[in-house]
Amino acid sequence: MSTHDSINKGLREIVLPSPPPPLVSALKAAAEQNVVSFHFPGHNRGRAAPSSLAGVIGIDPFRHDLPELPELDNLFSPEGPILDAQKQAAELFGSSETWFLVGGTTCGIHAAIMATCSPGDTLILPRNSHLSATSAMVLSGVVPKYIMPEYNSEWGIAGSVDVAQASRVEKALSDLENEGRKAAAVLVTSPTYQGVCSNIYELSRLSHSCGIPLIVDEAHGAHLGFHSHLPASALQQGADIAVQSTHKVLCSLTQSSMLHMSGSIVDRERICKCLQTLTSTSPSYLLLASLDAARAQLSENPGAIFIRSIDLSVMAKELIEEVPGVTLLDSSSFPNCSTMDLLRLTVGFWQLGLSGYEADEILDRDLGIVCELVGSRCMTFALNLGTHKEHVQRLVSGIKYLSVASAAKSIEGTVNNGDLGPFVDIEMAMSPRDAFFMSKRKASIEECPAKICGELICPYPREFLC
Numbered sequence: 001m002s003t004h005d006s007i008n009k010g011l012r013e014i015v016l017p018s019p020p021p022p023l024v025s026a027l028k029a030a031a032e033q034n035v036v037s038f039h040f041p042g043h044n045r046g047r048a049a050p051s052s053l054a055g056v057i058g059i060d061p062f063r064h065d066l067p068e069l070p071e072l073d074n075l076f077s078p079e080g081p082i083l084d085a086q087k088q089a090a091e092l093f094g095s096s097e098t099w100f101l102v103g104g105t106t107c108g109i110h111a112a113i114m115a116t117c118s119p120g121d122t123l124i125l126p127r128n129s130h131l132s133a134t135s136a137m138v139l140s141g142v143v144p145k146y147i148m149p150e151y152n153s154e155w156g157i158a159g160s161v162d163v164a165q166a167s168r169v170e171k172a173l174s175d176l177e178n179e180g181r182k183a184a185a186v187l188v189t190s191p192t193y194q195g196v197c198s199n200i201y202e203l204s205r206l207s208h209s210c211g212i213p214l215i216v217d218e219a220h221g222a223h224l225g226f227h228s229h230l231p232a233s234a235l236q237q238g239a240d241i242a243v244q245s246t247h248k249v250l251c252s253l254t255q256s257s258m259l260h261m262s263g264s265i266v267d268r269e270r271i272c273k274c275l276q277t278l279t280s281t282s283p284s285y286l287l288l289a290s291l292d293a294a295r296a297q298l299s300e301n302p303g304a305i306f307i308r309s310i311d312l313s314v315m316a317k318e319l320i321e322e323v324p325g326v327t328l329l330d331s332s333s334f335p336n337c338s339t340m341d342l343l344r345l346t347v348g349f350w351q352l353g354l355s356g357y358e359a360d361e362i363l364d365r366d367l368g369i370v371c372e373l374v375g376s377r378c379m380t381f382a383l384n385l386g387t388h389k390e391h392v393q394r395l396v397s398g399i400k401y402l403s404v405a406s407a408a409k410s411i412e413g414t415v416n417n418g419d420l421g422p423f424v425d426i427e428m429a430m431s432p433r434d435a436f437f438m439s440k441r442k443a444s445i446e447e448c449p450a451k452i453c454g455e456l457i458c459p460y461p462r463e464f465l466c
Contacts (some may be wrong), residue, residue, distance in 0.1 A: 204238030
């Protein structure tokens, strides 16, 4: 029996009919009303929709693009369908309270940091944190205490904050105490873009032993915990706040996310106040309804909905492992890794003499295979509920083509030696907020030694090591 066959072994859950999603139902009813509209938006329920866009997506999205009508509830003081939808999401994801976000996980990270830290407080976080963590520190005046995550120079990828790195969190907590300071919160990204998960159990234990909350940027992990072959979710491991991009692996519209809170360490009223400060006062009900719909879709069969996706991932990995000259990222690449997300495939091409960018150009331009993320030595492919067997077969065929073409010298590339790594001896000269508002000037690379960097050095907006 193959690995992907064994995943399906056992009884399927019985699927029971679910009640209609409350916010989706309310939006449908409002859009079907026979009314004359003297309110925003200006396209007036699609009657004046720009033809160039309506010709692409149709009129229906405009008809359902409604403002804060009484029957649609109010995001900042929900009492009706939004409140019902958020409560059902909280029950599904195992939180004490859930908030819908229309500003993406970026807005959620901003709110989480501002709700747990005050100006001048210290936040412990790894260097591979999302840009939103830095912008939150600029907005709030919070001071970072950085730790280094595990790093694999062969892949050029940052990994987890796991058992070995957890000791660095413990040391950071101790260092701050010796300095007469105390961390206000700990933040970690798990899973990473490539699906590497941190030991949230241990980080929760450390944080709670000091009476401070653990925030998990779980943008890439809204699906975790919904199958025994997937890692446990951050909330299942004791996190106090988890912010998830519901649109990444689940099926809501782009830019829609959820913020989940668990326990009593974090002040919920402060989260509400921060979200109201950071969120548009004209939230898109299309985005909000898509969160409700994605929750309902997952609720239909939460224990089995990812079986096909996991099977396809296992099949893809088994086939790719047979292709000469390519390498698959797995837990052995990070000795301290707690676990990895099965629905991410990260493939290295350096043995073919190709950089990730060169491999991507061929796969995209010549074969119509579009990846999620390109790195200097690899590419990351995201599988989801919409992935089909034909898609995986096409991906494997494309990777085989790269291998054969490289061996025949019909394609050539350039790839670095893989010996680049993060700056381990870097020192913080000023807080992110002070640096952001400081006057700056452009300088050549030769002028930079001993100077203070006025902006982030990052190979990609979502992950930086500087």
